[in-house]
Amino acid sequence: MSSLTNKQILLGVTGGIAAYKSAELIRRLQDQGANVRVIMTAAAQEFITPLTLQALSGNPVHTTLLDPEAEAGMGHIELARWADLLLVAPASADFIARLVTGKGDDLLTTVCLATAAPICLAPAMNQGMWHSPATQDNLARLSQRKIVCLGPAEGSQACGDVGPGRMLEPTELADLTARQFVRGELSGKSVVITAGPTREAIDPVRYISNHSSGKMGYALAQAAIEAGARVTLISGPTNLAPPERCHYIGVESAQDMYDASMQALSDCDLFIAAAAVADYRPANAAEQKIKKTGQDTMTIEMVKNPDIVTAVAAHQPRPMTVGFAAETQDVVSYARGKLERKNLDVVIANDVSQAGIGFNSDDNAVTIVWPGSEETLSQRSKSQLARELIERLAEKLNA
Ligand code: C5P
Numbered sequence: 025m026s027s028l029t030n031k032q033i034l035l036g037v038t039g040g041i042a043a044y045k046s047a048e049l050i051r052r053l054q055d056q057g058a059n060v061r062v063i064m065t066a067a068a069q070e071f072i073t074p075l076t077l078q079a080l081s082g083n084p085v086h087t088t089l090l091d092p093e094a095e096a097g098m099g100h101i102e103l104a105r106w107a108d109l110l111l112v113a114p115a116s117a118d119f120i121a122r123l124v125t126g127k128g129d130d131l132l133t134t135v136c137l138a139t140a141a142p143i144c145l146a147p148a149m150n151q152g153m154w155h156s157p158a159t160q161d162n163l164a165r166l167s168q169r170k171i172v173c174l175g176p177a178e179g180s181q182a183c184g185d186v187g188p189g190r191m192l193e194p195t196e197l198a199d200l201t202a203r204q205f206v207r208g209e210l211s212g213k214s215v216v217i218t219a220g221p222t223r224e225a226i227d228p229v230r231y232i233s234n235h236s237s238g239k240m241g242y243a244l245a246q247a248a249i250e251a252g253a254r255v256t257l258i259s260g261p262t263n264l265a266p267p268e269r270c271h272y273i274g275v276e277s278a279q280d281m282y283d284a285s286m287q288a289l290s291d292c293d294l295f296i297a298a299a300a301v302a303d304y305r306p307a308n309a310a311e312q313k314i315k316k317t318g319q320d321t322m323t324i325e326m327v328k329n330p331d332i333v334t335a336v337a338a339h340q341p342r343p344m345t346v347g348f349a350a351e352t353q354d355v356v357s358y359a360r361g362k363l364e365r366k367n368l369d370v371v372i373a374n375d376v377s378q379a380g381i382g383f384n385s386d387d388n389a390v391t392i393v394w395p396g397s398e399e400t401l402s403q404r405s406k407s408q409l410a411r412e413l414i415e416r417l418a419e420k421l422n423a
Pocket residue numbers: 218278297298299300301302303329330331332333334346347348349350362
């Protein structure tokens with residue numbers, strides 16, 4: 025499986041003859057499982073039509089910043105949040121210069137400013153323009169901002185010159201884009217993640233559960249795999265396919281999840297409790313389906329479930345232990361209380377009362393609550409967020 029599987033790649037196309045290769049690049053990214061959306065600058069549309077790239081990407085092509093209709097659909101901020109990675113190919117000398125200055129004078133530069141996703145550039149220009157001190161200086165400054173330059177290749181150019189400045193071929197660009205997702209900050213480490221809801225049986229056909237989709241836990245598992253970790257994903261029932269290259273343990277109840285978690289601790293450096301575990305379960309699950317009676321009310325006695333993350337934090341040897349706090353008010357102060365009460369290393373807090381983030385949605389926004397400090401990561405896709413969380417956790421683990 026490629027690291028591009030299910031990745032959301034925002035392809036920026038700027039004005040240059042190499043723009044014709046962007047059409048094939050879309051295909052090569054899709055071959056590796058990526059979902060591609062395209063932004064074209066005005067100059068790019070002089071070289072290739074939006075219609076071509078729309079047909080190939082299967083998504084509308086975005087061309088303008090100040091179009092109320094387009095903004096009402098997927099506007100510049102949504103695009104910035106949607107992207108797992110922004111690849112500008114070809115990246116012209118002019119676009120690179122505008123990126124350096126931090127201008128937001130068209131849709132592509134604005135999205136580059138707004139996104140928290142990594143940005144890669146595939147420069148394409150005449151060899152003289154490539155060699156110019158201005159371009160070289162601009163690229164050095166972008167590299168300080170961790171913007172990655174892919175290529176260019178050397179060879180004969182459309183203008184007849186020979187030298188560096190050719191855009192890399194689409195297949196190579198797709199491979200290099202995939203490689204951006206493979207990092208090593210957790211290599212040699214073992215990570216255990218709980219995810220999804222639990223189901224607490226009332227009888228053989230009924231249960232008590234919650235709305236957790238499992239998306240955040242699964243995104244964390246994927247990001248940890250890409251960071252080089254051995255990952256065990258212990259999940260309640262969800263509609264998601266487990267990431268490949270992870271050890272997947274499917275469970276139903278909180279007690280099952282507790283048992284699987286305790287077993288997994290024999291090899292665990294980092295434990296992330298992203299599951300929405302039921303706090304209580306019916307004291308006695310009926311062996312046969314409970315029948316309706318003449319009574320208007322029914323009472324089910326509930327007993328407390330074991331607190332998995334608390335047990336993990338009390339275990340010796342103790343892994344670095346991370347909890348989640350989904351709250352509807354006073355999010356950070358409740359999270360801090362949880363950090364102390366459960367003896368955790370960090371709590372990832374999110375406000376589930378806000379529309380568009382948290383439970384069941386594709387986006388999330390969180391505050392990372394460490395003992396003594398906090399950091400807020402604003403709204404972005406769960407997979408972008410997962411990568412950043414894994415980076416922060418790895419930094420702490422490796423410190
Ligand atoms: O106590 P509360 O449910 O708000 O705490 C949430 C955190 O504790 C989450 O990380 C969740 O996965 C974990 N938890 C657990 N076992 C439970 C309840 C919550 O691991 N029984």
